[in-house]
Amino acid sequence: MKNVDYDLVIIGGGPAGLTAGLYAARARLNVVLIERVAPGGQVLITDHIENYPGFPEGLSGPDLTEKLVAQAKQFGLPIESEEVESLDLSGPVKIIKTPDREIRTHAIIIATGASPNTLHVGEERFQGKGLSYCATCDGPFYRNKNVVAVGGGDTAVQESIFLTKFAKKVYLVHRRDQLRATKILQERALANDKIEFLWDSAVTGLDGFFGLESVKVKNLKTQEERVIAADGCFIWIGIVPNAGFVGDSLEKDPWGFIVTDAKMTTSVPGVFAAGDVRDTPLRQIATAVGDAAIAAYSAEHYIENLKS
Amino acid sequence: MANNILDIDDGTFESEVIKSNIPVVVDFWAPWCGPCKAIGPIIEELAGQYQGKVKFAKCNVDDNPLTPSKFAVRAIPTLLFVKDGSVVESITGMTAKSKLEDVIMKLL
Numbered sequence: 435m436k437n438v439d440y441d442l443v444i445i446g447g448g449p450a451g452l453t454a455g456l457y458a459a460r461a462r463l464n465v466v467l468i469e470r471v472a473p474g475g476q477v478l479i480t481d482h483i484e485n486y487p488g489f490p491e492g493l494s495g496p497d498l499t500e501k502l503v504a505q506a507k508q509f510g511l512p513i514e515s516e517e518v519e520s521l522d523l524s525g526p527v528k529i530i531k532t533p534d535r536e537i538r539t540h541a542i543i544i545a546t547g548a549s550p551n552t553l554h555v556g557e558e559r560f561q562g563k564g565l566s567y568c569a570t571c572d573g574p575f576y577r578n579k580n581v582v583a584v585g586g587g588d589t590a591v592q593e594s595i596f597l598t599k600f601a602k603k604v605y606l607v608h609r610r611d612q613l614r615a616t617k618i619l620q621e622r623a624l625a626n627d628k629i630e631f632l633w634d635s636a637v638t639g640l641d642g643f644f645g646l647e648s649v650k651v652k653n654l655k656t657q658e659e660r661v662i663a664a665d666g667c668f669i670w671i672g673i674v675p676n677a678g679f680v681g682d683s684l685e686k687d688p689w690g691f692i693v694t695d696a697k698m699t700t701s702v703p704g705v706f707a708a709g710d711v712r713d714t715p716l717r718q719i720a721t722a723v724g725d726a727a728i729a730a731y732s733a734e735h736y737i738e739n740l741k742s
Numbered sequence: 743m744a745n746n747i748l749d750i751d752d753g754t755f756e757s758e759v760i761k762s763n764i765p766v767v768v769d770f771w772a773p774w775c776g777p778c779k780a781i782g783p784i785i786e787e788l789a790g791q792y793q794g795k796v797k798f799a800k801c802n803v804d805d806n807p808l809t810p811s812k813f814a815v816r817a818i819p820t821l822l823f824v825k826d827g828s829v830v831e832s833i834t835g836m837t838a839k840s841k842l843e844d845v846i847m848k849l850l
Contacts, residue, residue, distance in 0.1 A: 471836045472784060478776035478836075496776035515784075517838055533840065562817040562834030571775045572817045574804070645814050666816070 438527055440464050441737045443539040445518050445530070446676075448475025450709025450722040450729075451545035452502040452511075457730035458543075459509035463737065467506075468532070470517045474499040475547045476673075476710070477719060481570035481596060486719050495570075498719070518546075523683045523702045540740055541704045541733040544680065544692060545726060548673035548710040548717070553584065555639050557669070564646025566668050569593040576601045576666045582649045583607065584637055585670035591615035591623045593670060598628040605662055607632045607651055640667060675711045687713040698729035704736050746789045748799045752808040758799060760827045765849035766797045768822040770815050772804045777836045778819040784839045785821075788846065796846060825849050 444454050447469030458465040477483070480495035503513070521542070522529040530537040550567040557565045566572040573596060581601045583594040586608035592615070597604045606623070611633045613620045623629055632651055638659065639650035649667050652659045675691045685693045685701035691713040698706045706729040709722035750758050750768070759766045769785050771778035789798035803810045803818060813822060813829065823831045823845055831845050 471838050472780040474776065474780045478780050480776070481774075494776070496779050499776075499780070515839060517840070562820055562832070563814055564816055566817050568777070568817075571777060571819075574772070574774070575810075575816045645816060 438538045438540055440466055440537065440539045442466075442541045442543065442733050443468065443528075443530055443537055444543045444545060446470075446475065446545035446547055446709070446711070447473035447503075447513060448545060448547045448709060448722065449477060449498070449502060449719045450547070450726040451475075451543070452499075452506050453723040453726035454543045454545055454708055454730040454733075455511040455513070456502075456506040456509060457727055458733065459506060459511040461730070461734045463734060465511065466537075467511055467513045468516050468518065468530075468537075469513060470546075471515065473503050473513060476549075479568040479570055483719065518679045520679050520681060521683055521705075523705060526704075528704060540737050542706070543698075543726070543729045543733055544677070544700075544705065544707045544711055545709045545722075545729075546676040546679075546711045548675050550669060551672045551674050553637055553669055553671070555637060557640055557667075560640055560642065560646045560667070563644065564642060564664075564666050565640070566666060567670070569596045569668060572666070572668075573597050573600045578602045579665040580605070580663060581666035581668060582637070582651070582662055582664045583668045583670065585672075586610060586613045586615065587670065587672070588615045588619060590670035591619040593668065594629055595619070595622055595626060597668065598626055601628065601666075604629045605632055605649075605651075605664065606630070607635050607637055609636055609654065610634065637667070673710065673717070677711055696728075697732040698725055699732060704733075704740075706733055746793055746798065747786065748797065750799045750801050750809075752806040755801070755806075755809045758797070759824055762797055762824070764795065764797055765823070765825040765830075765846075766799055767846065767849075768824065769798070769800045770803050770810055770818050770820045770822070771800060772802060772818060774804075775818050781819055781836055784842070787839065788842060792846060795850060823849055 441464040444467040455467045477495035484492040516532045520531045577600045582605045584607045634655045638652045641648045692707040693713045708725035708729040710717045820834045
């Protein structure tokens with residue numbers, strides 16, 4: 435047997451990583467979960483989850499995270515905080531490089547999720563000064579103020595509805611002439627008189643002195659540009675995978691998501707991927723935890739075969 | 743909450759932060775903010791590590807509207823790094839412990 439630190443290293447502490455950890459710990463694998471900052475991932479900014487089975491009253495992202503962490507720890511999963519810089523998958527023993535050490539392992543489950551896409555109109559200047567990706571965190575700063583929200587999917591529509599609890603008005607800017615979000619969310623948004631829809635439009639600029647003061651919106655059909663006075667701009671225009679550290683050591687789809695088979699195996703045997711970072715048709719908590727259970731099961735079998 | 747993190751409010755901000763004789767890290771948070779909760783343990787660890795050298799303080803933005811608006815805080819979690827009464831740096835969002843330590847080193 436080759437000398438390794440662990441049988442399995444799980445990278446990422448969102449619902450997928452924590453579920454894989456729960457399964458691996460119950461399988462009594464020598465496993466560790468490493469997470470960049472703190473467990474949770476994208477669900478931390480979700481105020482209300484109403485489509486996760488088994489919770490008819492709904493639950494918040496932080497509550498779900500707390501429960502997942504408690505459940506995984508109950509079976510002895512160690513969780514460590516460090517950032518993975520790169521992987522060396524060239525040999526039978528996989529090497530994970532972090533700023534402080536090199537971790538040698540038989541198998542890896544990548545569950546690093548995704549991050550919000552950005553507008554690319556110089557918004558860095560307004561980070562924390564009017565620009566936001568988290569309505570739950572920052573919505574209450576905009577009591578009785580005007581805000582702009584960008585996007586037309588589930589997140590954009592659900593969070594825009596949430597923002598109307600605080601904001602005087604929410605301008606929802608969407609590139610198309612209809613929403614992509616689930617019907618029930620569309621119905622709620624269209625019936626909400628605090629939301630004004632700006633169809634066929636895109637944000638082309640942000641302006642302000644100390645913080646954000648106005649948002650430039652262009653109608654893509656008429657090319658007409660208008661300036662909306664707004665203190666906040668919330669962006670929900672899709673996600674990008676957190677897979678930079680993987681480099682080109684694994685096969686990815688054209689958008690950078692990691693390609694797997696039905697067993698969650700990537701292009702390298704012994705390396706698995708689960709959740710939002712994976713090339714998958716649907717990115718939900720329910721699908722992430724399903725992926726993770728399969729990935730942990732596949733990893734367990736891979737490790738067993740190595741040892742027999 | 744750890745004992746070595748001071749709860750400050752609009753009334754005590756001036757005396758505890760601006761007039762502090764050691765550098766201060768102020769954590770703007772609120773009970774409804776998930777990422778704030780998630781970085782809580784990191785802040786507590788740092789407060790333990792730098793005890794006596796750096797003061798760690800928490801400011802609940804729900805109960806204290808004046809201080810965040812004075813410093814143009816419009817998103818949380820926001821960490822304000824203050825030395826000799828002026829803001830050296832501010833960081834918004836979930837940030838790794840090592841990156842926070844890099845900024846703290848600048849204060850010392």
